[in-house]
Amino acid sequence: MTTPHTLNRRQVLTMMGLGGGVAAATGYGLLSPRNNGDLSSFLPRPTGMFASATVPVAEPIVATNNIGNRLLVVVELRGGNDGLATVIPESGRLRDMRPNLLGFSATEPVPFADGTRLHPGLAPIRDRGLAIVQGVGTSNPDGSHFEMETRWWEGDGSGQAGLRTGFLGRLCDELDIGAPITGLSLGAGNTPFLIAEKATTVGLPDPWAGWFLNEVGPWYENLRRGLERLGADALGESARFMAARSGIDNTLAFGQVLGSLDDDDEGDRGFPETELGYQLGLAAGLLDSNLGVRVLHVPFDGFDTHDDQADDHNEMMNDLGACLAALQDDLASRGLADQTLIMTTSEFGRRPEENGSGTDHGTAGPGLLCGPVVAGLHGDAPDLNALDDDGNLVATMMVEEYYATIAEGWFGIPAASVLADGAPTNGFGADLFST
Amino acid sequence: MAHRPLADVVDETLADIGDRAVGLDLVEPSEDAEDEVIAWWFDRINDPRTGLHERMVWYWHGHFTTAIDNVGAVLMWEQHRLVRKHALGNFRTLTKAMLEDGAMLVYLDGDGSQGEQPNENLARELMELFTLGVGNYTEDDVKAAARALSGYWVDWDTAEVTFEPAEHYDRPIQFLGSRSRFSAADIADALCDQTACARHVARRLHRHLVGVDPDDNHLDRLAAVFRGADLEILPLVEAIVRGDSFWANHRSRPRQPVEWLIAATAALGADNIEFDPWELEVSGQVPFNPPNVAGWPEGDRWVGGSQVLGRISHVLQLSREEIIDTNIEPTVDAVLERCSIWDISDATRAALDGAARDQPEYAQRLELLFALTLASPEFALA
Numbered sequence: 001m002t003t004p005h006t007l008n009r010r011q012v013l014t015m016m017g018l019g020g021g022v023a024a025a026t027g028y029g030l031l032s033p034r035n036n037g038d039l040s041s042f043l044p045r046p047t048g049m050f051a052s053a054t055v056p057v058a059e060p061i062v063a064t065n066n067i068g069n070r071l072l073v074v075v076e077l078r079g080g081n082d083g084l085a086t087v088i089p090e091s092g093r094l095r096d097m098r099p100n101l102l103g104f105s106a107t108e109p110v111p112f113a114d115g116t117r118l119h120p121g122l123a124p125i126r127d128r129g130l131a132i133v134q135g136v137g138t139s140n141p142d143g144s145h146f147e148m149e150t151r152w153w154e155g156d157g158s159g160q161a162g163l164r165t166g167f168l169g170r171l172c173d174e175l176d177i178g179a180p181i182t183g184l185s186l187g188a189g190n191t192p193f194l195i196a197e198k199a200t201t202v203g204l205p206d207p208w209a210g211w212f213l214n215e216v217g218p219w220y221e222n223l224r225r226g227l228e229r230l231g232a233d234a235l236g237e238s239a240r241f242m243a244a245r246s247g248i249d250n251t252l253a254f255g256q257v258l259g260s261l262d263d264d265d266e267g268d269r270g271f272p273e274t275e276l277g278y279q280l281g282l283a284a285g286l287l288d289s290n291l292g293v294r295v296l297h298v299p300f301d302g303f304d305t306h307d308d309q310a311d312d313h314n315e316m317m318n319d320l321g322a323c324l325a326a327l328q329d330d331l332a333s334r335g336l337a338d339q340t341l342i343m344t345t346s347e348f349g350r351r352p353e354e355n356g357s358g359t360d361h362g363t364a365g366p367g368l369l370c371g372p373v374v375a376g377l378h379g380d381a382p383d384l385n386a387l388d389d390d391g392n393l394v395a396t397m398m399v400e401e402y403y404a405t406i407a408e409g410w411f412g413i414p415a416a417s418v419l420a421d422g423a424p425t426n427g428f429g430a431d432l433f434s435t
Numbered sequence: 436m437a438h439r440p441l442a443d444v445v446d447e448t449l450a451d452i453g454d455r456a457v458g459l460d461l462v463e464p465s466e467d468a469e470d471e472v473i474a475w476w477f478d479r480i481n482d483p484r485t486g487l488h489e490r491m492v493w494y495w496h497g498h499f500t501t502a503i504d505n506v507g508a509v510l511m512w513e514q515h516r517l518v519r520k521h522a523l524g525n526f527r528t529l530t531k532a533m534l535e536d537g538a539m540l541v542y543l544d545g546d547g548s549q550g551e552q553p554n555e556n557l558a559r560e561l562m563e564l565f566t567l568g569v570g571n572y573t574e575d576d577v578k579a580a581a582r583a584l585s586g587y588w589v590d591w592d593t594a595e596v597t598f599e600p601a602e603h604y605d606r607p608i609q610f611l612g613s614r615s616r617f618s619a620a621d622i623a624d625a626l627c628d629q630t631a632c633a634r635h636v637a638r639r640l641h642r643h644l645v646g647v648d649p650d651d652n653h654l655d656r657l658a659a660v661f662r663g664a665d666l667e668i669l670p671l672v673e674a675i676v677r678g679d680s681f682w683a684n685h686r687s688r689p690r691q692p693v694e695w696l697i698a699a700t701a702a703l704g705a706d707n708i709e710f711d712p713w714e715l716e717v718s719g720q721v722p723f724n725p726p727n728v729a730g731w732p733e734g735d736r737w738v739g740g741s742q743v744l745g746r747i748s749h750v751l752q753l754s755r756e757e758i759i760d761t762n763i764e765p766t767v768d769a770v771l772e773r774c775s776i777w778d779i780s781d782a783t784r785a786a787l788d789g790a791a792r793d794q795p796e797y798a799q800r801l802e803l804l805f806a807l808t809l810a811s812p813e814f815a816l817a
Contacts, residue, residue, distance in 0.1 A: 230807060356552050
């Protein structure tokens with residue numbers, strides 16, 4: 001093989017360069033055939049579902065009947081949130097396993113439901129109506145962040161289904177009505193969670209990096225026209241080229257995002273001055289724009305609390321509670337409160353037995369839902385006296401069941417059309433939501 | 436256009452690995468000197484005297500990940516010296532050194548881990564990411580290794596690492612099928628002896644240098660070379676770069692932002708520009724600060740929309756600072772030549788020709804052609 005004469009040692013080094021990657025997952029994978037909206041196989045759980053004796057909510061939100069207007073905000077607690085320090089069972093067993101970590105540095109856990117308390121930082125969202133789905137995980141858990149993140153992103157608790165799209169991306173495919181952007185991730189760029197087949201889903205790092213997309217003048221128009229040409233699909237190119245062209249195409253979609261942000265959104269809308277507060281403030285403005293966003297994802301990093309958990313987890317819970325409460329209030333002021341469900345995910349919970357100053361990788365954990373929800377505990381808490389061989393919690397609800405509840409109960413989308421064949425799709429359906 | 440045989444260029448690259456000591460003694464960071472350390476390294480990466488050695492320093496920084504945000508400049512710098520020393524040395528030696536490195540111990544919570552109640556973080560990532568890969572060890576192996584890696588304490592101020600035998604778990608453990616007392620170095624040896632280790636490292640490095648995973652046959656060959664060389668790193672690199680897959684996968688390697696920026700500034704004629712390294716943040720990549728323990732993410736992420744956004748922003752900023760070499764003809768061919776793109780696709784060529792027609796004015800046309808060429812798939816994929 002020969003190379004052009006201009007190629008030198010330095011360019012060869014560049015070619016070996018810093019890039020790398022596995023085969024492209026550009027969103028062209030296929031799910032199993034859809035089951036055409038047949039809901040007959042879907043039966044809500046008959047017992048043990050509803051919370052009792054929950055701390056009362058002052059003004060519960062009732063969901064809009066107009067299901068076609070419903071929106072979803074997903075806050076991904078990255079690193080593996082310690083569910084047992086989030087939703088805390090009043091258990092002597094837990095106290096034995098957590099000699100150092102159960103005493104919170106600032107305040108005590110606050111009451112929630114019978115036998116269960118909450119991290120005090122979550123009091124603001126408890127008071128606005130908080131539903132907790134207990135023990136969400138998988139039947140054959142793995143200790144790796146990356147393996148478990150992938151399973152949660154793909155909505156495949158087994159890790160065996162070989163899905164090429166993300167669960168949120170498939171929701172967007174079902175919700176897609178040709179809007180400029182159906183699914184949007186803020187703060188960290190693209191996420192596998194939102195890989196879709198046909199809907200437009202994009203990830204935005206810092207929106208202000210795209211200032212040039214809304215500049216006026218002939219040069220900028222020529223730049224945008226050039227990008228449009230570069231971003232158009234070309235026949236017969238490799239998967240990597242296709243991915244690169246669609247990246248350019250997405251760039252132009254960012255311009256629409258920016259153009260749709262009101263100047264008002266820069267003002268004080270009551271969000272905490274944290275990274276999460278900033279992203280959720282943008283999120284509210286974008287949900288309130290004319291982009292057509294239905295699913296909005298915000299990653300929240302830092303939950304891998306092997307060490308210094310008392311301080312670090314405390315701080316993150318306080319941030320989470322304050323930011324989600326601010327988001328709910330802001331959505332209410334925009335008239336979107338009855339349309340918007342807020343949920344959390346996390347790749348796993350943490351080991352019940354502490355390691356002295358923190359906790360190691362665990363399995364199941366609680367899902368938090370805010371908005372038009374039936375407040376209280378849902379499902380069964382994992383049994384602290386029946387841990388698995390690794391000393392971890394045994395999940396009482398599969399991640400697919402958690403997702404099926406969102407798909408069917410919130411959006412009215414048959415679970416079978418967004419989850420793999422044979423996946424467990426029992427969930428709470430519409431019973432989780434306040435209508 | 437005259438052509439040179441590829442083998443010559445590869446020979447030249449492998450023969451001249453660059454000056455591994457360039458400027459190493461110039462910096463002795465204080466605790467709050469994070470920006471200084473990052474800027475220093477960025478300048479080294481960008482220094483034409485560096486070569487393959489610097490590439491491998493970059494690779495190992497992502498393989499044995501540690502983030503300066505978590506450990507601070509002093510510990511990070513000590514680890515960097517260690518990586519520079521072993522980047523083209525021996526993998527077993529490097530692994531052993533890493534298990535006693537202060538930055539690694541702090542980053543993955545080995546610091547202060549006690550034998551009776553060990554922290555599993557370092558043990559797990561050591562096996563999952565650094566040596567074996569998922570599926571080649573059990574949860575019990577993770578727990579056992581965590582015990583064997585206990586007993587280390589790190590002094591954050593001096594970067595000194597001490598071993599406290601009393602805190603180390605010194606009873607026998609069952610690890611990877613054998614029962615014995617294990618020190619940290621014994622754990623490294625046991626891992627490096629596994630056939631899975633050579634395969635895992637060869638696969639990761641191939642993915643890094645070539646952009647895709649090697650097929651099974653090629654991976655077998657690479658792992659055999661690596662093992663045959665007692666885990667010496669240079670023979671593995673050489674086998675990858677001389678392998679058929681290296682050229683067969685031309686333009687399959689997404690350039691990471693740091694690499695893109697270096698290539699772009701060179702193309703623009705701005706070789707010696709100074710950067711505030713945190714400006715790189717908008718592109719998602721600051722040296723010494725990978726997002727998590729898996730190091731720099733791979734795959735299509737680096738050609739996604741957020742990357743294009745950051746890149747064009749950068750080009751526009753550079754051109755505003757008037758650093759584009761205005762001696763370059765504002766023609767598509769001249770700009771492509773500057774950007775080392777000799778295999779342009781029809782679609783990209785058409786887009787650039789269209790832009791040249793749209794923008795008749797001389798200086799503005801050059802800027803537009805650069806912005807679009809540097810945003811193109813050809814330039815995003817090395």
